[in-house]
Amino acid sequence: MVDNINYSTPGEGKAVQRGPGALVKGLYVGFATVTRDIFSKRVFKYPQDCGIPPRERIILSGASAAVIGATWGAVIGGRRNLIPGFITFGIAGVGGQVVLNAIEASAKQDKLGGSKEWSSEAPPREGILSRILNSENSPVRKLSSEEYVSKMRGKQLMVDAEIALIDEEIARLTKKLEEENARKGVESDSN
Numbered sequence: 001m002v003d004n005i006n007y008s009t010p011g012e013g014k015a016v017q018r019g020p021g022a023l024v025k026g027l028y029v030g031f032a033t034v035t036r037d038i039f040s041k042r043v044f045k046y047p048q049d050c051g052i053p054p055r056e057r058i059i060l061s062g063a064s065a066a067v068i069g070a071t072w073g074a075v076i077g078g079r080r081n082l083i084p085g086f087i088t089f090g091i092a093g094v095g096g097q098v099v100l101n102a103i104e105a106s107a108k109q110d111k112l113g114g115s116k117e118w119s120s121e122a123p124p125r126e127g128i129l130s131r132i133l134n135s136e137n138s139p140v141r142k143l144s145s146e147e148y149v150s151k152m153r154g155k156q157l158m159v160d161a162e163i164a165l166i167d168e169e170i171a172r173l174t175k176k177l178e179e180e181n182a183r184k185g186v187e188s189d190s191n
Helices: 022-043 054-077 079-113 128-134 145-190
Strands: none
Touching: 022 054, 054 079, 079 128
16 A cells, blocks of 8 residues: 655645556556456356356456455555455456346247247247246236237227317317307497
8 A cells, every 4th residue: 555645734634645656547447348258258168259157247247246245345445345346346346247147048048939940749838038027917918919919999989089089179269269250250340
């Protein structure tokens, strides 16, 4: 830790600079940006174009996020934030990768829905996104084409009814205006 104290004038407060300099912070940022790549190539020995299995992606993301969290914890708050950063970022990395794997598996399953890869004994499982959208507790849900057309027809009927009411109101106001003009015309002729 570096302490630079300025004692230039006796009445002024002390200016203290603590922590690593700009160069060291830049090195931390550089290290954080290539950590996952380093882990995938060096630790797991996967080439860049090779697909990493889902379970190992969870481990890879958790480990790299934990190292980045420890690094940032040390940069921001010193040694006392190293372990909390390690744990917090590690859990976030693992959780995020689990969610991404589930979404990816759901997308693959939706693509394979009518494929021959599924056995005739077990029906294909519904993907996570489909399960969320079809849940009775979900505020949104996936509509079939028929349901969508039905909803649009209902909305079109509502709009047509509102237009009819507005046309009736326009006709009523036009008639009232003509009656008032006719009455004013009779009054002006009598004067």
